[in-house]
Amino acid sequence: MTDTTAAPVTVPGTPATARLLAEAARAVDAPDLVLAVSRNGVRTVHTGGSAEPGPVPRELMAYELGSASKPYAGLLLARLVAQGRVRYEDRAADLLAPGFPAHPAVRRITLRHLLTHTSGLPGLPADFYPQAVPRWSTDPYGGYPADRVVRAFLRARPRHRPGTRWHYSNFAVSVLGHTLAAATGTPWEVLLHQQVLAPLGLDATRVRPGPDGTDAVGHRRDGTPVPALDTGGFTAAGAVRATPLDLLTFLEAHTEGAAGSPTDSSLATALTEVTRPVLRRGLRHAHTHTLTWFQHPTPYGPVLFHAGATLGQQAFLGFRPGTGLAVAATATRRVHRADTFVATAYGLLTETR
Secondary structure, eight states: OOOGGGOOEEEOSOHHHHHHHHHHHTTOOOSSEEEEEEETTEEEEEEEOSSOOOSSOGGGSBEEOGGGGHHHHHHHHHHHHHTTSOOTTSBHHHHHSTTOOOOHHHHTOBHHHHHTTOSOOOSSOTTHHHHHGGGTTTOSSTTSOHHHHHHHHHTOOOSSOTTSOOOOOHHHHHHHHHHHHHHHTSOHHHHHIIIIITTTTOTTEESSOOSTTSBOOOBOTTSOBOOOOOOTTOHHHHOOEEOHHHHHHHHHTTSTTOTTOOOOHHHHHHHHHTTSOOEEESGGGOEEEOSSOEEEOOTTSOEEEEEEEOSSOEEEEEEETTTTEEEEEEESSOOOTTOOHHHHHHHHHHSOO
C-alpha cells in the first residue's frame, strides 16, 4: 500500500474523479506514483508514493515509458504516410539498405509488419543476450548500438513468413525507427520532435535524460535506485520520457472532443489512423490491435491502451475514443509478478463512466 505520509497531492478536476484516484492510489506500492485522468480536457491528477517528494512536483518529472513509447513511433509513421513520404507497404530493407543482400523473408518485411509485430522477427536479436546478461539489471541495452540493430535485421532469419503471425518485438519497432530515419534523411530524435512532439506541444517529452533533477528515478523492488535507462540502438521501441501532464496532452489529441485538437490535416489523419483496428489474433481472434495500440471491448465502448516498463519504472497510457476520457499513470518501482500498477490504471480506464 502507498505510504500516505508522503503527502499525496491531488490537482482537482472533479471531486468524484479526485476521490476515485485517491482510492486507486492506495493499491499501488511505489516510491513515486502519479495517476492522471482527463475528461474532455478537464484534468485530475493524483500524486503520492512511499518516498518523500522532491523539489520538483511529481507530475512535472519526466518518467521512462519503456514500451509505452511505441504509440509515439506509430503516430510518427502514420503521419509520414499521410504526408506521402512513405507507405505502410514499403519494404524496410529497401529503404534502410537498398541493394544490400538479405534473406528473402527479410526483403518482404514492410513498415506495417514492423509496427504491428507481424514481421516474424524475434523480440530481440539473437546476439543481444550475450552482451546484455552480464549487466541485465543495470544496462542491458546500452552496449547494443544502432548500427548493430541494423546489421542484425539485414542478416535475420524471420521465424514466420511476414504478415502471418503476431509476436511482440522490440527489435522490429527499433528497426522501424532506423528505417524511417534513413527514408527521410533525418535522425530519429529530430524526426520525432518535428512530426509529433512539437506539433502536439509536448515540450516536456524527450528521448534522452533531461537536466539534473527533472527526471524521475527508478527503483528496484527493494527500493534501491537504478540508473537512467540507456536504450542503445532500440530508441524507437522504448526511449521516450515524459511528464504525466504531457502524457495527458498526447492522449487528449487521440480523443474526440478534447480541447486543442490538431488542425494540421496530416496529423489529424494520423491520429484517426492509429485508432483504427487492423488485426486480430489469439484464440477465436479475441485480441484486437490498431497500428500501435491494444484494444479491448468494455461496456462503455472500446478502450485503447499500452503499458511499458524499464529497469525501475512503469507507465500506462490509455483512452476511450470518442468519449474524451484518457488515463496516464507512472510509477517508480520495477514491475513484479504480483504488481497491481497496470491493473489499477486499466481499471480507471475501463470502470469509469
